[in-house]
Amino acid sequence: MLRQIFTDNYTVLLFRIILGTTFVYASLDKIAHPDQFAHIVHNYKILPSFLINLLALSLPWIELFCGLFLIGGIFIESSALVLSFLLILFALGISYNVFIRGVDINCGCFTTSLSAKKQGAELLIHDLILFGLGLHILFFNRAYFTLPNLYHRLFRKI
Amino acid sequence: MSSRPSPKKILYGSFYLVILGVSLGILYNSFFSKKIPLIGSWDNKIVSDSISVPNSYDPPSDPPAISLSQAQSLFQKEGILFIDSRLKEDFNSGHIPNSLSLPYEEFEDYFLSVKEKLLSYKQLVIYCDGTECETSLYLARILQDEGYENIKVFFGGILDWKKAGLPVEKS
Numbered sequence: 001m002l003r004q005i006f007t008d009n010y011t012v013l014l015f016r017i018i019l020g021t022t023f024v025y026a027s028l029d030k031i032a033h034p035d036q037f038a039h040i041v042h043n044y045k046i047l048p049s050f051l052i053n054l055l056a057l058s059l060p061w062i063e064l065f066c067g068l069f070l071i072g073g074i075f076i077e078s079s080a081l082v083l084s085f086l087l088i089l090f091a092l093g094i095s096y097n098v099f100i101r102g103v104d105i106n107c108g109c110f111t112t113s114l115s116a117k118k119q120g121a122e123l124l125i126h127d128l129i130l131f132g133l134g135l136h137i138l139f140f141n142r143a144y145f146t147l148p149n150l151y152h153r154l155f156r157k158i
Numbered sequence: 159m160s161s162r163p164s165p166k167k168i169l170y171g172s173f174y175l176v177i178l179g180v181s182l183g184i185l186y187n188s189f190f191s192k193k194i195p196l197i198g199s200w201d202n203k204i205v206s207d208s209i210s211v212p213n214s215y216d217p218p219s220d221p222p223a224i225s226l227s228q229a230q231s232l233f234q235k236e237g238i239l240f241i242d243s244r245l246k247e248d249f250n251s252g253h254i255p256n257s258l259s260l261p262y263e264e265f266e267d268y269f270l271s272v273k274e275k276l277l278s279y280k281q282l283v284i285y286c287d288g289t290e291c292e293t294s295l296y297l298a299r300i301l302q303d304e305g306y307e308n309i310k311v312f313f314g315g316i317l318d319w320k321k322a323g324l325p326v327e328k329s
Contacts, residue, residue, distance in 0.1 A: 034187060034194050039292070042200045053198040054180075057187050062179030069175070077163055078171025085172075142162070 006136075009144035015133045016070045016080075016141075022130060023067030023083055026109055030060035044093045045101065062086070070137070073146020077138055084134030091127045094120070202289055211313050212292050221284075221298045221309040226322055229283060229312040233324075237280035242316075243297040244286050254285065254319055255327040262286075262293035265300060276301070281308040288317035 005011060030037040038056035041047065047055060063086070066079035090109075098120045109123070143149065163171070187193055202210045209223045217223070224232070232238045233254065240257035242249045249259040258275075260268050276282060282301065286294040298311045320326060 031186070033192070034190070035192060038194060038198060038200075043291075049200040050197045052200050053194050053196055054184075057183035057194070057196070058176075058180040059183075061183040061186070062176055065179055065182075066175055075171045075175065077168040078175055081168055081172045082175050138168075 007140050009142060012137060012140050012142065013145050015137050016073070016076065019080070019083060019130060019133045019137065020067040020070030023063040024071070025067075027060040027064035027067065030056070031064065034060075044097060046093055046096065059086070073143060074148060076141045076143060076146070080134045080137040080141070084131055084138065087127050087131040087134060091124055091131070094124055094127065098124075209313060210289050212289060212295065214292060215295060215311075215313075220295065221302055221311050224283065224310045224312050226312075226314045226318045228310075229285070229314065229319070230322075230324065232281065232283055232310070239276065239279040239282050240312075241282055241284045241297070242286070243284055243293040244291070244316075248287075250329040252320070252326045252328055253316065255325050257285075257327075260297065262297045262300075265297070269304075276306060281310065282306060283310045283312050285312040285315045285319075288315040289313050291315065 034053075034056050037060065038053050041052050041056045041059075062082060066083050069075050069079040070083070184196065187196075199213055201213065203213055203215065205211050205215070205217065205223055207225050207228075209225050211223050215223065229240075233240065240254045241260050242253045242257045243260060243262040245261050245263065246259055249257075249261070253259070258272060260272060284294045284298045284301070286292070294311050294313065294315065298309050301309055316326070
């Protein structure tokens with residue numbers, strides 16, 4: 001029964017919507033304030049100086065497209081793979097800062113505000129839950145309720 | 159209806175998505191009003207007295223930066239007010255003793271209530287987390303624009319203060 005629910009089409013669809021919406025929402029403020037997001041990336045103290053701006057400019061757009069594609073059901077597995085990979089990198093970045101450097105930095109997850117609420121370890125748990133959703137989509141997706149299917153039904157139905 | 163894509167297809171798809179994001183990010187930036195350079199200069203600068211400051215620090219228009227030892231000696235003097243520019247909850251979890259909380263992000267909410275108080279001090283020393291946090295600098299600039307003089311920025315912030323084993327107060 002539980003296994004049935006876990007692998008059900010609706011469960012995958014729900015996870016796609018949750019993960020997709022989270023990333024679309026997360027990308028918007030970063031796209032609007034690339035300068036502030038670059039500051040946050042810099043504060044992670046992980047990347048070499050020359051890569052910081054490039055990442056701050058690209059990452060929100062990757063998040064936006066993967067999020068939209070997940071919701072719309074286009075390149076579902078690829079989008080889930082990219083977002084899961086980003087979540088792992090993000091977890092490593094947060095862990096490095098919280099547990100090794102001992103600095104509770106602003107994560108820059110949903111806002112680029114320079115002194116936004118810092119959450120440290122709590123953030124890691126959220127991150128891992130989203131990572132779980134990403135993996136679930138990656139392995140159990142059966143392309144249910146997707147734009148390509150809808151298009152096929154509406155326009156290619158013979 | 160749709161078959162599951164092969165792992166190779168998934169990997170290729172991911173690669174294209176990343177390329178799409180990077181290209182659009184760069185393209186959008188080139189037309190965006192808040193454009194940033196593709197390659198920024200983020201390394202901290204070192205100013206006089208070996209003080210590490212953020213790259214955006216621009217003396218002499220910005221208030222002078224002070225080192226940990228200078229902050230320590232000012233701490234022992236009369237008429238010096240230390241101002242913490244971090245969020246109130248960060249301030250509450252540990253700050254330099256007797257400092258005043260004036261969060262940069264909520265400046266408008268807090269400023270009116272402390273406006274007069276600030277005038278009664280000879281010197282204001284502003285700090286936040288450490289060199290990676292720049293709200294101390296931003297707050298110092300605002301206060302400077304408000305007409306306050308004798309402002310100093312302690313870029314080492316609470317991190318350097320704690321590292322040196324100096325006293326920390328909790329609210």
